[in-house]
Structures are given as C-alpha cells and as structure tokens.
Amino acid sequence: MGEAPxxxxxxxxxGEYLDELQARFxxxxxxxxxxxxxxxxxxxxxxxxxxxxxxxxxxxPFAHLVxxxxxPAALSISVFDGASTGVEAPLPAWDPVDAAPGTNPVARxxxxxxxxLAAAGTGAVTAAEPGRGQAAFYLPDAARISPIExxxxxxxxxxxxxxxxxxxxxxxxxxxxxxxxVLLVGRGGSGKSTLALACALAGMEIVxxxxxxxxxxxxxxxxxxxxxxxxxxxxxxxxxxRLGLGAGTIDPAGFEPTLEGPAKALVxxxxxxxxxxxxxxxxxxxxxxxxxxxxEVALSPISAAEGLRAVAPSTIVQSGFHGAAxxxxxxxxxxxxxxxxxxxxxxxxxxxxxxxxxxxxxx
Amino acid sequence: MSEQRLRINSENxxxxxxxxxxxxxxxxxxxxxxxxxxGPAIWTLLLGGASESEICAALAVTHVGDPETxxxxxxxxxxxxxxxxxxxxxxxxxxxxAPDAPAEKAAFEMxxxxxYTDMKDYFLLDPIHEVDPVGWPRxxx
Numbered sequence: 001m002g003e004a005p006x007x008x009x010x011x012x013x014x015g016e017y018l019d020e021l022q023a024r025f026x027x028x029x030x031x032x033x034x035x036x037x038x039x040x041x042x043x044x045x046x047x048x049x050x051x052x053x054x055x056x057x058x059x060x061p062f063a064h065l066v067x068x069x070x071x072p073a074a075l076s077i078s079v080f081d082g083a084s085t086g087v088e089a090p091l092p093a094w095d096p097v098d099a100a101p102g103t104n105p106v107a108r109x110x111x112x113x114x115x116x117l118a119a120a121g122t123g124a125v126t127a128a129e130p131g132r133g134q135a136a137f138y139l140p141d142a143a144r145i146s147p148i149e150x151x152x153x154x155x156x157x158x159x160x161x162x163x164x165x166x167x168x169x170x171x172x173x174x175x176x177x178x179x180x181x182v183l184l185v186g187r188g189g190s191g192k193s194t195l196a197l198a199c200a201l202a203g204m205e206i207v208x209x210x211x212x213x214x215x216x217x218x219x220x221x222x223x224x225x226x227x228x229x230x231x232x233x234x235x236x237x238x239x240x241x242r243l244g245l246g247a248g249t250i251d252p253a254g255f256e257p258t259l260e261g262p263a264k265a266l267v268x269x270x271x272x273x274x275x276x277x278x279x280x281x282x283x284x285x286x287x288x289x290x291x292x293x294x295x296e297v298a299l300s301p302i303s304a305a306e307g308l309r310a311v312a313p314s315t316i317v318q319s320g321f322h323g324a325a326x327x328x329x330x331x332x333x334x335x336x337x338x339x340x341x342x343x344x345x346x347x348x349x350x351x352x353x354x355x356x357x358x359x360x361x362x363x
Numbered sequence: 364m365s366e367q368r369l370r371i372n373s374e375n376x377x378x379x380x381x382x383x384x385x386x387x388x389x390x391x392x393x394x395x396x397x398x399x400x401x402g403p404a405i406w407t408l409l410l411g412g413a414s415e416s417e418i419c420a421a422l423a424v425t426h427v428g429d430p431e432t433x434x435x436x437x438x439x440x441x442x443x444x445x446x447x448x449x450x451x452x453x454x455x456x457x458x459x460x461a462p463d464a465p466a467e468k469a470a471f472e473m474x475x476x477x478x479y480t481d482m483k484d485y486f487l488l489d490p491i492h493e494v495d496p497v498g499w500p501r502x503x504x
Contacts, residue, residue, distance in 0.1 A: 020494075073424065187481065187482060195455065213433045303382055303384070304382045305381045305382050308379065308381050309386055309395070309397060309479070312386060312388065313388055313395040313479070313482045316377065316388050317393050317482050323377040323388070323390050324377040324378075326377075327379045328381070331380075335381060
C-alpha cells in the first residue's frame with residue numbers, strides 16, 4: 001500500500017465515490033427511470049431502477065413489500081447495471097481486492113458521511129449515505145446476476161439504510177401464527193431454512209428463512225418485531241427432497257455452489273407457500289435448530305447467553321457493520337424473549353409440530 | 364505480579380454480557396468466545412485499562428476468595444486474553460483507585476474462557492477488507 005499524498009488526507013473518498021455513483025445512475029436512468037415504492041421494516045422505501053433490466057432482475061423478491069406509494073419515501077436505493085445502460089460504475093479509488101475462485105471478498109471504504117462496498121467476486125458496488133437515507137447499487141450485468149446477489153438482493157444497501165432506524169439485519173428466519181412467531185437462528189447448515197420452509201408449507205406464517213430486520217422496541221412493552229426483506233430462500237438438494245419440492249418450484253438456475261458449503265438452489269417462498277408470507281411477526285422466542293442425525297425432535301430451554309451465542313456470531317461476522325451496536329441489539333432480544341435449542345428430527349413434520357406448539361404456548 | 368497495563372482490544376472485538384456470561388466476537392478472525400465465572404468482572408476492569416496487580420486489588424475489594432487463587436486465576440486469564448488478542452498491551456491512567464467495597468461481596472468464581480471457531484472458515488471465505496481511511500489509493504499507472 002503506497003503512501004497517500006498529504007493533499008488527499010482530508011478528502012472524503014467514500015462520499016466522493018457515492019456522489020459519482022449517484023451521478024452515473026442519473027445518467028443511466030435518463031429517460032427510463034422506473035420507480036417502485038415498497039414498505040420495508042415498516043418504513044417507506046423507493047427503489048429507483050435505470051430501466052427494465054435491473055427491475056426484472058431484482059424486484060421479484062420484494063413483490064410482497066410493494067405498496068401503492070402514498071407517504072413520500074425518506075429512503076431510496078438507485079439501482080443500475082452497466083450492460084443494459086452502457087453506463088459503468090466509477091473506477092474504485094483504491095486497489096482492487098483479489099478474489100480467489102468461489103470467494104467474494106469485499107473492499108469497504110467508510111467516512112463519517114458515506115460507506116462504499118465493492119465486491120471483488122460479483123463486481124457489485126453498494127454506496128450509501130445512511131444519514132440522508134440514500135443508497136446506490138450497481139452490477140456489471142443484470143442478465144448475469146450471480147446467485148449471491150439473487151439470494152439476498154440489496155442486502156448491504158438495506159442494512160446501511162435501516163440501521164439508523166433501529167432495524168438490525170439479523171441472520172435468522174422467522175415463522176409463526178396470527179402475527180406472533182419465533183426467530184430461527186444459527187449459522188448456515190444448521191437446518192433453519194429447511195425448518196422455516198417446512199413451517200410455511202404446513203400452513204404457518206413466514207417472514208424469511210435466512211435474513212430479517214430485527215426491531216427491538218417497536219412500541220413500548222411490545223415484543224420485538226422481525227421484518228421481512230426478500231422472499232427468496234436457499235435450499236440444498238437434500239432439503240428440497242425432504243420437503244417434497246417439485247422441480248417446478250426451484251429456480252431454473254438449479255443447485256449451484258455456495259460460499260458456505262453445499263450447493264443450494266433458490267426458491268421463492270411466495271410461490272412455494274402462497275399466502276403465507278408476512279411483512280413482519282412479533283417475536284416471542286429465539287429457537288436454535290441443530291441437526292442430530294436420526295434423533296427424535298426435542299425442544300429444550302437454553303440460557304439467554306446460549307441464545308446470543310446461537311444468533312450473534314453469524315449475524316455480526318457477516319454484517320461487518322456497527323458490530324458493537326448490532327450485538328447490543330441482539331443482547332436486548334435474548335433478554336426480552338426466551339431461547340430454546342431444537343434438536344431436529346429427519347422428519348420435517350415433527351419439527352414443524354414442535355415449533356407450532358411452542359408458538360401456540362407462548363403466543 | 365505484572366504492572367503491565369492491558370486493555371480490551373475494542374478496535375477488533377465486540378462484546379455483550381447476558382446473564383453473567385460475556386460473549387465476545389473477534390471481527391478480524393471470525394472466532395467468538397464465551398467468558399463466564401468471575402471473568403466478566405475482570406473483563407470490565409480491563410475495559411478501562413488495568414494491570415494484573417490493579418485487577419487483583421480491585422477484586423479483593425469486590426469479591427470473596429483466596430487471594431492466591433484469585434491472583435493465579437487472573438494471571439491465567441490475562442495470558443489467554445493476550446494469546447487470543449482479545450486484550451492488548453495498553454497505556455494510560457487505567458481505572459484509577461480500587462473501587463469502593465460493595466454492600467455484599469460476590470464469591471470469586473474461576474473465570475472460564477471458551478473459544479468457538481465454527482464461524483472461522485465461513486468468515487475467511489467472504490471477508491471484508493477495510494480500506495485505508497485515506498482511500499488506499501491506486502498506485503500511479
């Protein structure tokens with residue numbers, strides 16, 4: 001890394017990059033701006049697309065959050081790609097980070113005003129000014145969008161915009177009944193996606209299988225809220241088989257390698273379990289599922305600290321932002337509601353029954 | 364007993380205490396830790412910067428226990444915290460004089476630090492590289 005010239009030490013390179021990215025978006029969107037109003041985390045948010053290509057590539061997972069507008073959105077994300085618009089993102093002002101095959105390291109540049117994230121593997125760039133509620137997102141080619149982006153589209157932009165409003169990106173699923181439910185927590189491979197989808201297929205309400213926005217104190221004395229983000233879920237081939245999913249419900253891209261291990265395919269929860277998606281659920285418990293071979297299902301209380309250990313590491317390590325405040329928010333969650341360990345049975349129906357019973361007991 | 368002042372590595376480590384157990388997450392390496400017993404009390408003293416002897420002096424005021432057992436436990440924990448880089452050598456004034464005696468002293472419990480590495484591989488696959496605040500400038504072409 002070279003010595004920075006003295007004259008550049010006071011420059012806000014993250015802010016300058018954001019401004020340039022926004023300017024490129026305006027250029028890309030000239031004459032073909034498509035705006036879509038959403039409600040995410042209970043807040044109005046405007047997605048602004050430069051043309052149809054990115055709207056088609058990214059909007060479907062947010063269809064359950066679409067609103068007809070109304071209140072002016074204080075939050076907005078401007079979205080464009082290079083291939084369909086002919087406008088590329090500015091060159092980074094920093095050395096590119098090398099991406100080994102199968103990895104997606106991210107270069108992050110921050111200032112008091114702005115944050116820029118440039119993913120070396122996918123070429124995605126996110127830049128945001130959380131204080132003004134504005135973000136921009138760029139991909140090289142909307143027609144060649146990677147499984148990483150399709151699984152959790154706009155995740156970083158949403159996280160940056162939602163955090164100042166007390167909505168914490170949390171690595172968890174959420175399922176329930178009658179507006180109240182449980183947070184399913186644990187690292188990738190713990191079985192939470194399969195469990196969440198099994199619950200939805202059995203008629204329970206679902207907010208997500210993998211990421212929610214956690215709001216700890218929506219109203220005084222109310223339980224924490226898990227807000228929905230995208231409706232996409234990721235499943236292994238084994239999980240799809242256990243859940244009896246037909247080929248028609250699985251994304252045509254099929255099972256592709258993931259960063260965290262086994263190949264997974266995307267499914268859309270709205271298609272899979274029509275009418276079961278919810279924009280939010282009040283959370284009455286934290287449940288940490290774990291696979292245990294051929295054992296019978298068993299639900300047992302665990303301490304709040306064990307609950308925190310189940311939800312926090314993968315959330316904090318993956319998010320990378322606001323680590324101390326995000327961990328404090330998760331601490332507040334496990335103090336507010338009880339935590340349980342759920343030993344999973346190979347039979348999804350037994351697991352659903354255990355979750356459903358817990359929701360009805362606590363709900 | 365060492366007079367070297369130490370502090371928690373707050374630049375790279377976040378922590379939260381729930382029900383007497385402290386969870387610490389290393390943001391740079393992906394490991395996470397559980398600290399129980401009287402460990403969280405020692406951690407709290409290290410937050411403000413403290414030496415081994417200052418920690419022992421403070422614990423003697425707030426906790427009941429055999430002084431030699433406490434001294435040995437504090438030394439072991441400090442060694443573990445340094446080795447895992449949860450704590451680093453520090454400077455400055457520290458916490459000041461030993462705290463006032465509480466109405467009722469807590470029983471000293473052996474600190475227990477457990478390390479979990481199941482997130483480590485996951486973390487290393489998809490790391491975030493913090494770019495230099497001045498921009499990690501591109502070398503001149």
